[in-house]
Amino acid sequence: MRQGEPEAVCLSGIGLSLAGRKIFSGLELSLSERRIGIVGRNGSGKSTLARVMTGLLAPDSGEVRVMGVDVAKDRRAAIRTIGILFQNPDHQIIFPTVGEELAFGLRQQGRSKVEAREAVRAMLARFGKQAWEERSVETLSQGQKHLVCLMAVLVLEPALIVLDEPFTGLDIPTTRALQRHLAELAPILVHITHDISALDGYERAIWIEAGKVAQDGPAEVVLAQYLDAMTREDADAGAGLAD
């Protein structure tokens, strides 16, 4: 961990139970790097962590601060600070046209129609998709829908974006294209995935196991350990499907 930089994300004493199951207890995490990967197997709690980090899920105890904002309590400020990109665009696109989808968050922040439209057009232009403004979301490919979701997050200019397995189910060229877009982004990225190759060039990686930090450190080191552990389990045939 680098010293002397302000903490972008600080989780302190996070406790959370969902449907009677304890997910986190006393979880501590502070992030200040620009590219952070979070890995872990299915059900390790990493997706829940994404929701807690963005304030979508309020912890039972403890506090989450992103750029100093208490994201669970101050939703208005949270939305300006942190964005989240989910796995399946069909589960996040709300409006029928690309323009409306991109304008939604801006309008909710109280920007005027004209202001929102200008910001939407600038965002579309940045990705060379000026023609998409009136386009129906239904006519887009899965990869294009992913890009719409990314633009809908970026247009709000968050300082930090949480990516919750955004490449699942995408073909290789689409994944690469989206990855290229992400690599060029200014905001801090916290990328939650079980696909290690998506974390190429990342500074830090955190391995989550049963709601706890199992390993934390430079990405290459942690990811190598993680990969090693997962392949070793793989030899024990069907471990991932065991009861």
Added chain:
Amino acid sequence: MERNITLIALFAALIAVLGLVPKFTLMSGIPITAQSLGVMLCGTVLGARRGMLAVLLFLLLVALGLPLLAGGRGGLGVFAGPTVGFLVGWVVGAYVIGRLTAKLTSLPLGVAAAVAAVIGGIVLLYIPGIIGMTIMLDMTLQTAFLSILAFIPGDLIKAGLAGAITASLARARPGIVATRPAG
């Protein structure tokens, strides 16, 4: 066959989901959530017969003891309660909404669906609803009517939304709205 059964089960499940999710910015109050909007959409999207069957299937699951009514209510108790007439009204309403949406071909789909939802989802829903209240609560028709007047504005908004949502579903998935197969 498979498609019909699946769609009927799907819409029955959607009525449940609309009752279980947190309230939308429509109206607040005990019996009113997006759930009755789901019933209207059964009629406007699935058509009279399948829409009615979806509502019946939903009520059957409630009677069997699943907490699928808004606010997590369910079981045989709701059929012994004062609002039982409205549940009957849902079945009649979904059928009539389906018939009317299909009949009013001279109107654009959204408008036809909204008009049908007002007639089937409000007028025809309230008749058995009010009769049920007079029986269960031993009231006169007028008192029963007056006591539910407050819900009519919210239901009018919902009928409008049912029209808008039906039109947007038809736009997104041409051919899915049975009451207007031509799109």
Added chain:
Amino acid sequence: MLALVSPIDTPYHRLPAGLKFGLLSLATVVLFLLGTVWAQSAALLVVFALYLVVGMDFLRQGVASLRPLWPFLLLVGLWHFLLGDPAEGAVVCLRLLSAVALANLVTMTTRLDDAVDLLMWLLAPLRRLGVQTGLIAFSIALVIRFVPVMMDNARRLLESWRARSHRRPGWQVIAPIFLVALDDATRVAEAIRARADLSTYNADE
């Protein structure tokens, strides 16, 4: 999916569902015939005792499930009081409480599969009229399978709203909830067609 069956084990759980349902129907008819405050009070006391013999926790559950009734009790009470006939109001309120509490008692002590079995038995005569009652059982299973999946999808869309707005979700979320569900339905229909022929479906086989 959570059913309304009480986790507290009671002797009522072991009674046949058909018997409970029959007794409930009978009791409900009797409740509508009792016209005096005394008779209705006695009836409510019996219902109260039916809960109480199991234990305080069970009674508390029973009382909690009556909570949605209070606006109606208030309405009826007030209306009859204003009419100058409080006795009539009391009869209606007591009857409502007993009838709903009894029906809840059956629901709280009847497991879902027993309830479905009873339903199939009640529907059996329809088979002679050509109704495929097996399809009804199949549809019930489908809905029970669909609800949690669709709840999950709906929750994700609501999250997507909350990630970009500090306000309560608006009605605009409803259309995408339906669209995602409709797409799922297409896939489920294909999966059913791949494994079963519903035109000859029979639940007994």
